[in-house]
Amino acid sequence: MTVALDTPPTADGLLLRPFEDADAPALIEAYRDETLRRFTRIPLDSPEQAAHWLALQYDGWAAGTRYSFAVLDAGRLVANVALKRGTPGGETAEVGYWTAAPARGRGVAPRAVEAVTAWAFEAFAVDGLDGLRRIDLLHQVDNHASCRVAEKSGYAFREVLSALPPEFPLDGHRHARNRLDVPEAGR
Template sequence: MDNDPRTTTPEAGPLLLRPWLPEDMAALIEAYRDPAMRAMLRVLVTDEAEARHWLRVQQEGRESGSRFSFAVIDRDLDDELVGNVALKYPAPGSAGAEVGYWTTARARGRGVAPRALKALTDWAFEAFAGDGLVRLDLLHQADNDASCRVAEKSGYGFAEVVPARPPWPRDGHRHVRLRTGHVR
């Protein structure tokens, strides 16, 4: 595996996690048309201008080392975009960071999210072990039962209910995964 977090492309079977590209714009806009996904995300992408901005934010995060967002591509489906996984704000010397994900409507129920999240998790613990990363948090709205299942399948144990606060209108759940061999 490539050790430079800015250029790495983790894999999980037919799934490839690669940096977002400008040519992903149409697939990104299409993914955000899904009402179920829109209900769970803070940032919406409805047109080309918003998609360009979203893609630019992902690129800037990667370049600064503050966010590593990956387009999840299914090579068994002619390189179709099936989701996104992201590692947010892994600051050097910080023991923890946050992960997030979404999947396209067509990809749900096929195990894409847990496989992609496991690949991201393994990569993050390897890439940032030297910086002291030992804990990853996954946050989601409390009424998102599917995300609870994805968290559990990916080795993220339930940690606590997080009270609602802007921009989230409802309580949430925090799930935690520790680097293998690390105890709290």
């Protein structure tokens, strides 16, 4: 059974939905955090930058290359999880995310990443035979929190990736999850 793209992923205690223009103030607030800024590439300091960031998310949905979800807890934006597909209909994709400072350490990122992973494998299955087969999770080697999120979300470490300055100044890790992988119980 294939899930419709307009059926958002579900995670225990969290609401995941596509971003909306009304999320701009919460985005600006989240991006004030130094740690988040360190690991993201697009600055977001003003309403204009927030509008640009949101437009990129909307364009990604329209093109079938990026499915970005606002993650809300009790009505507050606490994270972003995006499924990035370089080739619509391709066998591989990448999941990326960030967590707002007040939500860190509460299991938000692993729950949201797991929800989007399950959603993606179901939404992009083609009669259960082909379609999306693998999702990668990439992070810089010094982002230890992302390494823990990957492990908690069932993404196994695969390899060290060489730095690609200036965009990726440090080496990175590639974690991966295959469609048939089942995350460990009791995380």
